[in-house]
Amino acid sequence: MTVRVVASEVRRLRGVRSTWVVVAGALLVNAAVAAFTAARLPDGELAVPDAVRAVAAVVPFLPLPLTALAAAVLGALSYGNETRWPGLPASRVTLGRRLGALLAKSSVVGAAAALLAVLTLGVDALAAWSALPAGVDASAVLHPSGLSSVPFAAPFAAGGPGRPLVAFVVLAVAGGWAGLLITSLVRSAVVGILLTGALPALLEPTAGLLLHRTGRNWPVWVRELVPFQYGLDLVRDAADRTAGALDGVVVVALLAPAALLVLAALLAQLRRRSL
Amino acid sequence: MIQITGLTKAYRRGRPPALLDLSFDARPGMVTVLLGDEGAGKTTALRLMVELERGHGLTLFDGRTYRRIRRPEREIGVLLASGRPEAGHPGQRARAHLRMLAGAVGVPARRADDLLEQTRLAGVADHRIGTFSPGMHRRLALAAALLGNPSTLLLDAPTEGLSPGNEEWFGAFLRSFALSGGTVLVTTRAPGEAAALADRVVTLDAGRLAADQPVVEFRRTRLHPEVLVRGPQMARLADLLVAQGGQVRRDGGAGLAVSGIDRTEIGELAYRHGILLHELSDRVVERPVSYPSALPSGSGRSGQVAVRTVRQGQRQGQRPDQQQGQGQHQEPATGRAEPDGRAADPGERRPATVGRPAGPEPGRQLDHRGLQAGRWAAAALAPNPPAQVQAPSRAQGQVQQVQAAPVPAPTPPVQAPPPIPASTVDLTRRTPRGASALSRSTARATGTGATGTGVTGTGAAEPTAAEAAAGAEVPGAEPGAPGGERPARPDGVGALPGPGTVDAEHLAANPTDAELLTPARIRGVGHQPAPVRPFPGRPWSAEPTGLRPSGRTEHTERAERTGRTEQAGPAEPVRRPRESGEPGEPGEPAEPVDPQGTARRSAVGDEDGSE
Numbered sequence: 001m002t003v004r005v006v007a008s009e010v011r012r013l014r015g016v017r018s019t020w021v022v023v024a025g026a027l028l029v030n031a032a033v034a035a036f037t038a039a040r041l042p043d044g045e046l047a048v049p050d051a052v053r054a055v056a057a058v059v060p061f062l063p064l065p066l067t068a069l070a071a072a073v074l075g076a077l078s079y080g081n082e083t084r085w086p087g088l089p090a091s092r093v094t095l096g097r098r099l100g101a102l103l104a105k106s107s108v109v110g111a112a113a114a115l116l117a118v119l120t121l122g123v124d125a126l127a128a129w130s131a132l133p134a135g136v137d138a139s140a141v142l143h144p145s146g147l148s149s150v151p152f153a154a155p156f157a158a159g160g161p162g163r164p165l166v167a168f169v170v171l172a173v174a175g176g177w178a179g180l181l182i183t184s185l186v187r188s189a190v191v192g193i194l195l196t197g198a199l200p201a202l203l204e205p206t207a208g209l210l211l212h213r214t215g216r217n218w219p220v221w222v223r224e225l226v227p228f229q230y231g232l233d234l235v236r237d238a239a240d241r242t243a244g245a246l247d248g249v250v251v252v253a254l255l256a257p258a259a260l261l262v263l264a265a266l267l268a269q270l271r272r273r274s275l
Numbered sequence: 276m277i278q279i280t281g282l283t284k285a286y287r288r289g290r291p292p293a294l295l296d297l298s299f300d301a302r303p304g305m306v307t308v309l310l311g312d313e314g315a316g317k318t319t320a321l322r323l324m325v326e327l328e329r330g331h332g333l334t335l336f337d338g339r340t341y342r343r344i345r346r347p348e349r350e351i352g353v354l355l356a357s358g359r360p361e362a363g364h365p366g367q368r369a370r371a372h373l374r375m376l377a378g379a380v381g382v383p384a385r386r387a388d389d390l391l392e393q394t395r396l397a398g399v400a401d402h403r404i405g406t407f408s409p410g411m412h413r414r415l416a417l418a419a420a421l422l423g424n425p426s427t428l429l430l431d432a433p434t435e436g437l438s439p440g441n442e443e444w445f446g447a448f449l450r451s452f453a454l455s456g457g458t459v460l461v462t463t464r465a466p467g468e469a470a471a472l473a474d475r476v477v478t479l480d481a482g483r484l485a486a487d488q489p490v491v492e493f494r495r496t497r498l499h500p501e502v503l504v505r506g507p508q509m510a511r512l513a514d515l516l517v518a519q520g521g522q523v524r525r526d527g528g529a530g531l532a533v534s535g536i537d538r539t540e541i542g543e544l545a546y547r548h549g550i551l552l553h554e555l556s557d558r559v560v561e562r563p564v565s566y567p568s569a570l571p572s573g574s575g576r577s578g579q580v581a582v583r584t585v586r587q588g589q590r591q592g593q594r595p596d597q598q599q600g601q602g603q604h605q606e607p608a609t610g611r612a613e614p615d616g617r618a619a620d621p622g623e624r625r626p627a628t629v630g631r632p633a634g635p636e637p638g639r640q641l642d643h644r645g646l647q648a649g650r651w652a653a654a655a656l657a658p659n660p661p662a663q664v665q666a667p668s669r670a671q672g673q674v675q676q677v678q679a680a681p682v683p684a685p686t687p688p689v690q691a692p693p694p695i696p697a698s699t700v701d702l703t704r705r706t707p708r709g710a711s712a713l714s715r716s717t718a719r720a721t722g723t724g725a726t727g728t729g730v731t732g733t734g735a736a737e738p739t740a741a742e743a744a745a746g747a748e749v750p751g752a753e754p755g756a757p758g759g760e761r762p763a764r765p766d767g768v769g770a771l772p773g774p775g776t777v778d779a780e781h782l783a784a785n786p787t788d789a790e791l792l793t794p795a796r797i798r799g800v801g802h803q804p805a806p807v808r809p810f811p812g813r814p815w816s817a818e819p820t821g822l823r824p825s826g827r828t829e830h831t832e833r834a835e836r837t838g839r840t841e842q843a844g845p846a847e848p849v850r851r852p853r854e855s856g857e858p859g860e861p862g863e864p865a866e867p868v869d870p871q872g873t874a875r876r877s878a879v880g881d882e883d884g885s886e
Contacts, residue, residue, distance in 0.1 A: 008378025015371035016364055085364050087376040087419050090325040090353040090429075094342050101379075273327045 005100055009078065009108040018077055023116060026070035030120045031127040033057040033066065038128035043135030052164045054128040055121060063200040065168060067120045068175030071113030072196040075180030078105050080189025083275055092275045099269060102184065106177055113176035117169040174258065181265040184275070199257075207253040214249045277301040277427065277458060282323050282332035284316070284482075293319045294330070294482045301460045301475075303426070306453045308469040309462040311479030317462035318356060320479070321431045325353055336427060348380040352420035354413075354430045362415040365405025369396055369415055372404060373422070380422045390418040395444075410441035417448075427458040434468060446472045466561040470494050499562045502538045504545075505530045505554035512541075512550050519544065530554070 013019050037054040057066055064072070082101075092098045178199060183192030278300050285292040294316040301307040309317045324334040325341045334340060336351055344350055363372040373387035391397045394414040399407070407415065413433055420428065428449070434442040449472060453459045463469050469476050469490075476493040478486040488496070504512065509531050513523045521536035533541060538557055545552050 004378045004381050008375045011371060011375035011378060012364075012367075015367045015375060017366040081364050085359065085361055086357065087363050087372065088348060088353070088379065088422075089355045089357065090327060090341070090351075091348055091379065093326050093347070273329070 002100065002104065005104040006108060009101075009104045012081070013074070013078060013108055013112060016077070016081065019074060019112075022070050022073050022077075023119075026067055026116065027120060027123050030057040030066050031123050033059055034124035035127040035131035038131040038136075039133060041133065041136050043133065045137045046132075048161050049164075051128075052161050055124045055161075056164065056168050057120070057124050063197055064175055065171060067117050067168070067172045068113075069197065071109070071116055071172045071176030072179030073193055074112055074116075075105075075109040075176040075178070076183040076189040076192035076196065078109055079180050079183040079275070080187070080192060083187045084189075086274065089274065093273055095269060098272065098275055099266075101275060102180075102265070102269065106180055109176040109180050110173045113173045114169055117172035120172075121165060121168065178258075178261065181261050184265045185268050203257045207257070210253045211249065276303055276337055277324070277460060278333075278335040279320075279324065280333045280335070282320055282330060282334065284319050284323055284328065284330040292482050294323065294479075297332070297479070297482075297484050299477045299484065299487050301458050303458045304453055304456055305474040306449055306459040306461060306472055307475045307477060308473035309460065309477050309479060310464070310466060310469045311462070311485075312464060314481075315479040316482040317479055318431050319482075321353075321355060321429055321460075321462060324429060325351070325355075327355070346381065346423065348423035348425065350423070350425050351427045351429060352417075352423065352425035354416050354420045354428070354433055356431045356435065360409055360412055361404055362407070362412040362419065363404045365403060367404055368401050369404055369407070370400040372415070373400075373418060376419050377422050382422055382424070386422060386424075387418075390421055393421075394418045410437050410444075413437060413441065413445070417445075426456070428452060428460065430459070430461045432462050432464070434463065434465075442468065466493075466498060467559050470498055470559075497562050498559050499534065501558055501560055502533045502536065502541055503530060503554060503556050503558050504533055504541060504552060506545070506550065506552040508550045511548070512545055512552075515544055515548060515550075516541065532560075 034054055034057045037057065041050055041054065059066060062069070086092075092101060175196065179192055179196045182195045182199070183189055186192055186195065280298050282294055282297040283292060284294040297316070297320055299307070309320060311317050319328065319330075322328045323330040323332065325347075326334075336344065341347055341351070347353075363369075367375075370387065370391065373391060374384040377384050377387045388397075388400075391400045394417060396411060396414055396418065399411065404412070404415065417430075417433065420430070430449070433449075434445050437445070446468070449459050449461060453474070461472065463472070470493060473490045473493070476486070476488050476490055476497075477484065478488070478493075478497070486493070486497070503526060505527075506512065507529065509529055513531055516523050516531070516533055516536060519536055519540075521541075522534045524532050526532040536544075538555055542552065542555050544550075545555075
């Protein structure tokens with residue numbers, strides 16, 4: 001049963017044009033941003049954070065990476081379409097079926113977001129590599145033999161490129177889920193997308209304050225991948241700017257809003273009779 | 276089987292409840308129509324039934340509430356009207372949409388393709404839903420509701436805003452669904468559609484149950500036939516019509532709505548007086564539920580004590596008319612009191628004593644459900660071809676006779692019963708009405724307006740009494756054997772079997788009942804039992820009232836058509852002189868009725884051709 005519900009969600013995602021439009025648009029914009037970022041890199045040896053920034057297509061003033069936004073759109077549409085055009089209006093009356101549908105949707109959206117993130121990274125890497133100016137020496141990133149400071153054998157070490165990229169994928173998946181769950185609260189895809197875009201800006205001050213009170217700091221890669229504009233100002237004067245480890249408080253600060261969102265979505269489903 | 280008990284949707288702060296204590300049953304094998312105006316609470320009722328909304332009351336589908344059903348789509352197909360016309364995401368293709376829903380329901384995707392075929396969407400299955408017409412949207416939604424192969428259908432206004440073709444398709448589909456044993460509950464706003472579609476009509480009025488009637492009763496009590504006449508000389512025509520006993524009211528600028536005189540007569544009248552007509556058409560208007568007093572509005576299961584006392588008292592007093600005069604097969608379980616039964620009481624007794632030798636047969640079950648199932652089974656499968664096919668060929672005299680009935684006012688229940696003894700209930704009414712075609716003036720003098728069945732029943736009683744006085748005792752099993760048919764029958768009256776032995780065979784050999792009833796079923800709505808077809812070649816669908824059941828009765832129609840054309844020829848010249856000689860004998864056994872009908876039809880043909 002569950003498999004069939006998941007399959008039907010996959011069909012819903014595939015059968016709608018907006019999915020493909022969103023994916024294609026995200027890929028195109030990502031590639032363009034990556035190429036632009038790479039073209040403006042200064043001459044000399046390519047630093048790993050710069051390379052990650054280019055490949056992740058970071059746009060400084062966006063609350064979320066472009067890919068995460070696209071995943072949020074997918075998630076919001078997968079829920080909003082069903083509330084708007086319920087094919088079987090009376091089939092989601094019981095709570096179990098609604099939760100099952102929500103689970104199926106989140107798994108499908110999560111998988112789609114992860115796929116989209118990986119695809120985006122590949123496309124971005126290609127675009128950035130082809131747009132690199134001649135003066136940039138990318139051997140430090142691309143060729144493990146020429147590595148001096150960062151051994152390529154351990155890309156997930158503190159300064160390596162692996163960890164930010166994984167964070168990027170996770171962020172895309174989280175964006176998709178956030179879009180889905182927020183839309184499940186407001187039942188409108190447009191409002192869900194807008195709220196998802198505004199969510200990091202709303203949440204980040206509280207998380208930053210929590211970290212600040214506990215004397216910790218954002219890991220550097222978070223700041224580089226997620227160019228928060230607001231909360232970082234609060235924590236900027238913290239002493240330790242180089243914390244790289246995921247300790248418990250950071251995890252809690254990151255997961256507490258997500259848990260809150262999931263709880264709210266479940267409570268909303270408890271009160272409802274249809275999705 | 277859906278049992279709806281006490282559905283209530285109340286709001287806070289003194290707003291009137293959207294639904295108040297709605298109780299009825301929807302039985303398998305029947306189409307139950309929930310009829311009501313906009314805002315009467317039909318959609319709320321359906322949403323409460325599937326518990327999409329919070330409210331009070333219970334709805335049991337085979338004994339379980341909707342939420343208790345493990346896989347509701349497998350048992351109940353639900354089509355709810357949403358605010359949007361689209362059946363699905365406009366960018367999705369129909370096949371993908373149905374396959375997606377098939378996955379959600381848990382049936383293989385192959386079923387989606389089957390349903391696309393069934394709903395005539397296979398040709399457009401690979402087009403996007405956004406390009407569909409409203410009818411296609413509705414059919415696609417129906418296909419989605421049918422995905423789990425349910426045995427029950429709950430449809431909220433499935434034909435709202437659809438073209439007549441789609442409406443007819445929906446009606447045919449739902450009837451065949453019910454015929455195959457399914458339970459269908461449909462809401463609609465159109466009483467005409469309800470009359471054509473339903474086996475049982477539940478009327479909602481401002482959230483309250485106004486009536487819960489079998490469709491025959493609904494047609495008789497709630498639908499009111501009118502003839503719409505337009506032309507430049509309406510004032511003169513109105514005077515003439517009033518002089519003829521019709522009831523006339525203005526309709527629009529140059530129009531009259533006439534009741535009490537049927538279309539052919541109006542045309543004839545206008546032709547005789549040289550009045551130009553621009554339009555002459557039948558239509559059916561709805562009458563509000565009118566009860567003589569506070570009659571039970573619940574199904575009896577809602578625990579209204581007063582209801583039961585009323586019902587019992589009424590049932591005792593009314594039992595004869597229920598079976599004899601009104602031609603009603605009521606369900607005792609629902610205990611719905613006949614609205615105008617009391618008024619009809621004195622008039623209805625007489626045919627009960629005359630036309631039937633004994634009282635109501637004890638063994639007869641007035642089960643509406645069985646009757647309906649038999650009706651549709653008979654219509655669809657034609658299990659007894661002699662009774663069905665041969666009957667109309669001989670029936671022409673009766674048909675025309677009924678057609679010539681001067682006062683078709685509140686239509687008798689033109690129920691088409693199956694060829695079982697229970698079906699005889701209708702006939703007593705119809706036959707004297709037909710026979711009184713001879714006595715047009717006298718019948719008009721009785722003032723049979725649109726008032727009620729009681730008057731018609733009184734008129735109906737007279738010829739039967741006269742006929743009985745003439746010495747022909749009609750056996751009780753065939754109380755409806757019309758007097759007019761008897762001379763034409765070769766075997767005569769004495770050959771009729773006793774009451775208990777009447778069965779399909781007897782009907783086949785003695786087609787009076789069936790032949791009386793077949794055109795009635797074809798017409799679908801009893802307001803005009805006279806199928807005025809001036810040209811035999813003209814198809815039936817050219818009739819102005821689109822209320823006849825479609826598709827199902829084609830063969831009977833055809834048989835009747837051929838029978839009519841056969842008979843019209845020889846009967847006409849022989850009988851015509853006598854008809855002209857004695858035009859208005861009230862008590863005359865309806866021997867010349869047959870030629871009169873054909874003669875009238877041929878005379879009317881000119882007018883109709885010119886309209």
